Amino acid sequence: MDEALAAGGEVVELGVGTGRIAIPTALAGAHVIGVDSSPGMLAVCADRAREAGVEARLDLRLGDLRKPPVDERVLLVTCPFRSYLHLRDDGERLEALSASRELLRSGGRLVFDVFTPSREDIEETHGRWIEREPGIDERADWDLSAQTLTLSVRGPQGSSTMTLWWVEPERWHSLLAEAGFQVVACYGWFDRRPFTGGEDSVWIATRT
Numbered sequence: 290m291d292e293a294l295a296a297g298g299e300v301v302e303l304g305v306g307t308g309r310i311a312i313p314t315a316l317a318g319a320h321v322i323g324v325d326s327s328p329g330m331l332a333v334c335a336d337r338a339r340e341a342g343v344e345a346r347l348d349l350r351l352g353d354l355r356k357p358p359v360d361e362r363v364l365l366v367t368c369p370f371r372s373y374l375h376l377r378d379d380g381e382r383l384e385a386l387s388a389s390r391e392l393l394r395s396g397g398r399l400v401f402d403v404f405t406p407s408r409e410d411i412e413e414t415h416g417r418w419i420e421r422e423p424g425i426d427e428r429a430d431w432d433l434s435a436q437t438l439t440l441s442v443r444g445p446q447g448s449s450t451m452t453l454w455w456v457e458p459e460r461w462h463s464l465l466a467e468a469g470f471q472v473v474a475c476y477g478w479f480d481r482r483p484f485t486g487g488e489d490s491v492w493i494a495t496r497t
């Protein structure tokens with residue numbers, strides 16, 4: 290939200306999901322173009338935007354973040370809550386980063402976060418059902434050689450499984466450079482604490 294307001298109130302959010310971030314950002318006064326490849330997530334987001342009274346400031350578009358259906362050029366593109374981990378290899382990562390760069394005006398910023406699991410997290414969670422929220426269980430199956438996390442979720446309304454692919458922060462750094470970005474900052478969390486090698490990294494990069 291801070292980044293959106295600092296950028297003058299116009300932002301493209303890639304992987305907008307149910308609007309967890311886009312709706313408060315629109316409530317704060319920004320105009321958000323939200324892209325997602327899931328019609329179901331966009332439908333929930335549209336309902337929530339209407340309930341919050343911000344549907345006029347939230348422009349939802351069905352599409353892939355590697356080829357976002359966005360002709361506008363903005364000063365801020367965000368991809369929050371690890372959506373880039375849906376990309377399965379460096380080819381897809383580069384395609385997505387280059388597409389984000391294309392959306393940016395000169396001086397514009399890309400902000401996103403990813404994670405790289407620790408050995409301890411893998412050992413603690415591997416193959417175990419863990420209650421994440423009342424009535425909602427989650428199970429992580431880690432593959433260290435393929436660097437994949439297969440995440441299963443089950444709850445009263447059904448169950449689902451998805452795969453995420455992680456790479457080390459150094460790899461994100463070089464992919465950003467290859468895609469034509471300069472890294473302005475890499476934080477360890479959203480409060481902008483420095484990244485010191487933890488699981489989460491929050492990146493701010495600008496078009497070179």
Ligand SMILES: C[S@@+](CC[C@H](N)C(=O)[O-])C[C@H]1O[C@@H](n2cnc3c(N)ncnc32)[C@H](O)[C@@H]1O
Nearest residue numbers: 304305306309325326327353354369370372375
């Ligand atoms: C972890 S959620 C993040 C949602 C939201 N940004 C948030 O912070 O709550 C990831 C979202 O990315 C979407 N997604 C996954 N792969 C995508 C792709 N290739 N193109 C566009 N959206 C994608 C999913 O449908 C999902 O809504």
